[in-house]
Amino acid sequence: MLKAIWMSDPHFSHEGDVLGHDPRVRLDSALDHINSNHSDASFCVISGDMVNHGTQVNYEALSQLLEKLDVPLLPMAGNHDDRKLFRKILSLPDSCMDEFIQFSVSTSSGLIVCLDTQKSGSDAGELCGKRLDWLQNLLENTAEVPVYIFMHHPPMAVGLPMQDTDGLIDGDVFLDLVSNYECVKYLFIGHVHRPISGTVRGVPFSTMRSILYQAPAPRPEWNWDTFKPSEEAPNIGIITISDSDVNLQYEQFCLFEEGTRPK
Ligand SMILES: [Fe+2]
Known part of the structure; x- marks a missing residue:
């Protein structure tokens, strides 16, 4: 059986305020929760948007905080990340592509594939020919081994304004x-x-809640002009895989109020 932790969209900022939430407090809380309850996991994937702005100081502060995690980390790129700084400061598996933050990790329960769907200068994502060829080649050579894919951008509409223009x-x-x-x-x-x-x-x-701030439900209807994060607590995911059966537990690690600005 494989046990893995899934976090998403920490939007880390060393300055400590993104849309009314402190990403340092939220991520720290998630890491404490994992270390206390899930240090038996094989790894922890963070499915992109590691930082809110791709600056050196943000990646360095993030890297320093992540050092406390007792579980091996698999960091991924999202639309807010800077590939060059990401590669320079965060460690990546040896299997990582040269140009992209795209890699696979072999486990006793199958192959974990982490894709790089970043399109430079855009909030929407892409998988160019090189990244698709890499994936196709991997799938061709995988034979019977089960494959589990992590990716930042959804490849289909999911009924949310933020995704359906930026997928x-x-x-x-x-x-x-x-x-x-x-x-x-x-x-x-x-x-x-x-x-x-x-x-x-x-x-x-x-899909997964953000470590930091949450998108509201589709109704009442909203758009980017009216967007305000919903007052819902963040989650991490606890994934267990056994004989190709997947179980995903959404687990709350802190209250909504933790790391929010005083009103
Ligand atoms: Fe994103």
């Missing part, structure tokens, strides 16, 4: 590819700051 461009091309391989068992998706589960082309998927 993965040409997500259909990605879905055409992965739905063609039975070895692909699950998609774990960041970016939307809200928990949603379903299937797409027959492949199960889940």
Whole structure:
């Protein structure tokens, strides 16, 4: 059995205020919770938007805080990240592509694939030919081994304003590819700051709350002009995989109020 931790969108800032929340306090709380309750996990994936602004000082402060985590870390790129600084400051598995923060990790329960869906200068995402070829090559050579994919941008609409304009461009091309391989068992998706589960082309998927701030439910309707984070507590995900069966527990690690600005 494999046990892994899934965090998403910490939007870390050394200055300590992003949309009324302190990312230092929130991430610290999540790390304490993991160390106290889940130090038996094999690794912890953070599915992108490691920092709110891709500056050296943010990555350095983030890296320093992450040192307290007792579980090996698999960090991923999102639209808020800076690839160059990310690679310079955070450690990545040896299997990582040269140009992209895209890699795979082999486990006794299957292959963990972490994609880089960042499109430079855009909040929407992309998987260019090089990244898609890398994935196709991996799936071709995987044979019977189950594959679990983590990615920042959703490849399909999920019914939220923030995603449906800022999702993965040409997500259909990605879905055409992965739905063609039975070895692909699950998609774990960041970016939307809200928990949603379903299937797409027959492949199960889940999204995750942010460590920092949450997207409101689709109703009452909202858009970027009216956007205000909902007053919901953050979650981490506890993933267990056994014989290709996936169990995802959404676990609250602090109250909504923790790390919010005094009103
Ligand atoms: Fe994002």
